[in-house]
Amino acid sequence: MLLRTISLSLFCYAAGLFAQGNxxxxxxxxxxxxxxxxxxxxxxxxxxxxxxxxxxxxxxNSDFERNVPTIRAAIEKLGFRFRDxxxxxxxxxxxxxxxGDALIKELTGARVMAMAEDVPALEKMRxxxxxxxxxxxxxxxxxxxxxxxxxxxxxxxxxxxxCTTWTLKVPDGGKTYDVVIVGSVxxxxxxxxxxxxxxxxxxxxxxxxxxxxxxLPVDVFLGAHGNYYGLEAxxxxxxxxxxxxxxxxxxxxxxxxxxxxxxQAEWDKQKAAAK
Ligand SMILES: [Zn+2]
Numbered sequence: 001m002l003l004r005t006i007s008l009s010l011f012c013y014a015a016g017l018f019a020q021g022n023x024x025x026x027x028x029x030x031x032x033x034x035x036x037x038x039x040x041x042x043x044x045x046x047x048x049x050x051x052x053x054x055x056x057x058x059x060x061n062s063d064f065e066r067n068v069p070t071i072r073a074a075i076e077k078l079g080f081r082f083r084d085x086x087x088x089x090x091x092x093x094x095x096x097x098x099x100g101d102a103l104i105k106e107l108t109g110a111r112v113m114a115m116a117e118d119v120p121a122l123e124k125m126r127x128x129x130x131x132x133x134x135x136x137x138x139x140x141x142x143x144x145x146x147x148x149x150x151x152x153x154x155x156x157x158x159x160x161x162x163c164t165t166w167t168l169k170v171p172d173g174g175k176t177y178d179v180v181i182v183g184s185v186x187x188x189x190x191x192x193x194x195x196x197x198x199x200x201x202x203x204x205x206x207x208x209x210x211x212x213x214x215x216l217p218v219d220v221f222l223g224a225h226g227n228y229y230g231l232e233a234x235x236x237x238x239x240x241x242x243x244x245x246x247x248x249x250x251x252x253x254x255x256x257x258x259x260x261x262x263x264q265a266e267w268d269k270q271k272a273a274a275k
Contacts, residue, residue, distance in 0.1 A: 021045075021096060022045050023045075024043070024044040024045030025043055025044075025045040025046045025063075025064070025067070025096060026043060026045075026066070026067065026070070027043055027044040027045065028043060028044070028070050028073070028074070029042060029043055029044040029074075029226070029231070029235075030235070031074035031075070031077050031078050032078075032235060032238060033078075034049070034179075034220065034222065034246050035170055035172045035177055035179065035220055035244060035246060035247070036170035036171055036172040036177070037051055037052045037053065037149060037170065038050075038051055038168075038170055038179060038220075038222075039051075039052065039078055039080075040074075040231075040235075041059075041071055041074035041075050041078070042061070042063070042071070042074070042226065043063070043067060043070055043071075044226065044231075044232070045225060045226065045227070046061070046063045046064075046067060046096055046097070046224075046225065046226075047060075047061065047222065047223060047224055047225055047226050047231070048060060048061045048062075048063065048071050048074070049061070049181060049222065050075055050078070050080065050085075051146075051149055051151070051168070052080060053146050053147025053148060053149050054147045054148070055086070055146055055147030055148075056084045056085070056086035056087075056146060056147065057075075057080060057084050057085050057086060057087075057146075058085075058086065058087045058088075058089060058144070058146055058149070058151065059071075059075075059085045059087070059088050059089070059104070059110065060089045060090070060091065060166060060181060061089075061090055061091055061097045061098065061224065062088060062090070062097070062098055062099065062100030062101045062103070062104045063096060063097060063099065063100050064095055064096060064099045064100060065099055065100045065102075065103050065127045065128075067100060068100045068103050068104060068107070071100075071104075072107075082107065082108060083107075083108050083109075084108075085104065085108040085110045086108075086109075086110055086111065086146055087110055087111050087113060087144060087146055088101060088104055088105065088108075088110040088111070088112045088113070089113055089114075089144065089151070089153075089164075089166065090114055090118075090164065091163070091164060091166075091181070091183045091184065091223075091224035092118060092159055092160040092162065092163040092164060092183050092184055092224065093114070093118035093121035093122045093125065093160045093161075093162060094160065095125060097224055098114075098122060098125060099125055099127050100127075101122075101125075101132060101133055102126075102127065102130040102131070102132060102133055103127070103130075105133045111135040111136060112133045112134055112135050112136075113134075113135065113136040113137075113138050113144060114134050114136075114137065114138060114162070115137075115138050115139070115140075115153060115155060115162035115163075115164045116137045116138065116139055116162060117155065117157060117160075117161040117162030118160055118161060118162025118163070118164070119134060119137060119162070120161075121160060121161070121162070122134065138153045138164070139153075139155075140153070140154065140155035141153070141154070141155075149168060149170075150168065150169075151166050151167065151168045152166070152167045152168070153166060154166070154167060154212060154216070156182075156183050156185075156209040156212055156213060157205040157208070157209060158185065158202060158203075158205040158206035158208075158209045159183065159184035159185065159186055159187075159188075159206075160184075161199060161205075163183040163184055163209070164183045165180065165181065165182050165183045165212075165213060165216075166180075166181040166183075167179065167180050167181070167216060170220070172244075177219040177220050177247065178216070178217040178218050178219045178220070179218075179219070179220040179222065180213075180216050180218045180220070180221060180222065180252065181222045181223060181224070182213065182221075182222070182223035182224065182228055182229075183223075183224055184223070184224055184225075185206070185209060185210065185213065185256065185259045185260075185263065186259065187206070187262065187263050187266050191266075192270070193206075193266060193267045193270045193271075194267070194270040194271055194273075194274045195274060203267050206263050206267075210256060210259075210260045210263070213256055214253070214256055218249050218252045219247050219249060220244075220246045220247055220248070221246070221248045221249070221251055221252035221255070222246070228255060229246075229248065229251065229252075229255065230251065233245075234246055234248070
């Protein structure tokens with residue numbers, strides 16, 4: 001009986017961890033200016049970006065609903081108002097990036113925009129049975145403009161069908177920088193790359209996405225999770241007068257090369273196993 005209780009609680013603990021994800025996802029992180037009008041307002045493990053304009057602000061990602069108070073506190077700590085969030089965008093249709101969309105819309109009135117290919121998955125994302133708000137459906141290359149800032153939505157599928165990489169040009173100190181916010185190029189445990197009935201072209205989509213990302217002009221490398229671009233190490237180097245650590249085109253290309261090797265290895269493994 002005792003053994004059963006122990007193994008049951010171990011099982012629940014493991015299942016709970018799986019549902020909750022990484023504890024860093026819930027750990028607050030110091031909000032900071034990245035460059036120009038782009039600010040980090042995410043947690044240690046889940047990235048949110050605030051792009052401020054004279055006509056209100058754009059927020060990228062809502063994370064899980066439970067993260068919304070932390071995002072709000074980060075925005076307010078920087079001196080901005082949560083209710084000035086006019087547009088809410090997302091990286092891809094997974095709960096750790098977009099579950100909180102309905103709550104943020106409810107709290108701020110922001111217009112929620114999502115890539116067409118992710119809409120079916122988002123419509124199934126209903127925390128507390130709330131319907132997922134979608135005010136504008138985006139297509140590859142669409143622009144989102146507010147108060148003089150324009151973001152471009154790049155369809156970079158594979159991780160999800162509508163996985164979105166955002167780019168924008170940001171003036172800072174008399175120069176203009178290309179900022180890239182990578183949606184995801186990770187192959188999660190359990191992803192089926194060979195014979196995937198729900199997503200037959202998943203592997204060729206990854207291949208296409210690596211090519212698209214490698215071709216983007218980039219100065220500042222950001223992404224849906226801080227660990228894509230070394231958030232913690234770069235934040236530690238952020239000092240007045242020092243070079244901006246987030247300007248890192250070499251890190252961007254090294255990251256893509258490493259992730260492409262990991263994808264290819266997994267694809268080769270699955271192809272061999274399918275034979
Ligand atoms: Zn994901």
